Amino acid sequence: MQARISALRVARGGRVVLDVDELELPSGSTTAVFGPNGSGKTTLLRALAGLEPAARRAIAFGEPGASSDRVSVGLAFQRPVFLRGSVRANLGLGLELRGVVPVERAARIVEVARECGVAHLLERNARELSAGEAQRVNLARALALRAPLTLLDEPLAGLDHGARTALLFDLPRLLGTFATTTVVVTHDREEAFRLAERLVVVVNGRVRTAGAKAEVYRRPPDTETATLLGYTVLPTPAGDVAVPPGGLRVGCGTPGWTLRIERVADLGNHEHLLGTIAGHAVDLRLPRGAIAPAAGTDVEVNAAECVALRASGGN
């Protein structure tokens, strides 16, 4: 299910929280809407889910010429909310509301529960699940619908490290099985890159860049986007440049800077130099075995590769 957004504006309390000129979600794609907290990501997801009445006319679903302003969605809110009753009843509610006959409903509940790793929880009270279990059931409820558009809001929020790692590993397979066109909202760079092939970077309610993930990563348009994508933004006489993660190294070169070391962090098998370059915080990973300079000293550093940025991020 393809979705096209044009001239979408959502305001709350007189303040515009989302303003998107044009955005396309190709059919069958998985897109990560990525940005800091409060940037308008969830509002974009809600607009796609039809939960922002003012936004309905700005979104067209389906092929041009045969498009509709409504589509069936499988939506998982960030906070897992369940109705009273068992996990099975909660997984079945959406199917029941969509008129799926009981026999097929039962089979689909079992299938989605098995795939999502919650089959053993089916008879449990949905309100007595651990955070990890609840997040998986929340996801399973959205996926069970096999909707043409699947919308996931921070699907890994609130999980401990182990549960997050496991679900992050399983999610691409689950989306491949149950979802077609998918939009995942996340503030986490790793999640965005691991789950999606397309990225939409939203800052202050505006889409800063959108497209195939590699394309977006290679060409951050401004300082904020570059920082979000993990680049270190540093000044040069020709303007700001964005150095990719791991791109800084000790030694003279062009472009080059003087790093004032404030602290050396020992991470077990390697060390990081933490300090500042012209007021910008810098975290430089040293190669294994390298001897770290002392805190309080200055060292010359350079970037093997970097991207020139526009003068201002704009808004």
Add this chain to the structure above:
Amino acid sequence: MRDLLHALTEALGLLASGDPEVAAIIGRSLAISGAATLLATAAGVPLGYLLARGRFRGRTLVLALVNTGMGLPPVVVGLVVWLVLARTGPLGGLGILYTRRAMVIAQFIIATPLVVGVTAAAVQALPEELPELLRSLGAGRLRTVWLVSREAQLGLLAAVMAGFGGVISEVGASMTVGGNLRDSTRVLTTAIVTTTGRGEVAAALALGLILLLLAFVVNLALTLIQQRRGA
């Protein structure tokens, strides 16, 4: 202490005798307060839902008014209803003052803010995302309201209990608009006032016991439903 024990013994004797007049008063109390509670539930639950979920100007003010209304003095309600239904009042033409209907109207006014207030609190206690979640799962507007109400049913039953408890035990409004007419508008609370006034302490205490028992039986039934569904 001895007087109290003596009165209690007499009261139990009166209860055991199965006095037809007492039976009629019990039936009347149940019918009037039951009808008022049913009407208050029908009006109050949707209003409470609207207040909890609606986003409109003046919502907080309305909520504050409802919460104030939960403490309405019955005698004041009775007085206002009396003024409206009195022959010279705006609805005097109906000629229903000193009838059971007038008592139902007054008790409805007392019970409704209780039902609205408790319903609003129960619905507000539900997760904010619930209605939107249900809509995204495919529920229409009415189905959403139904499912949200089902989730809030513990609170909704508490609202009904609050409404019934408020009216079965009130005396001021019933006395003012009902007139405490024997064989017509005398209910348990007004009967207690009358018998106490006559100095028949044992009879008054017996009626008081019956009132308590009645409220207990109704609330026990509602609590059983509430707790079974909430399990």
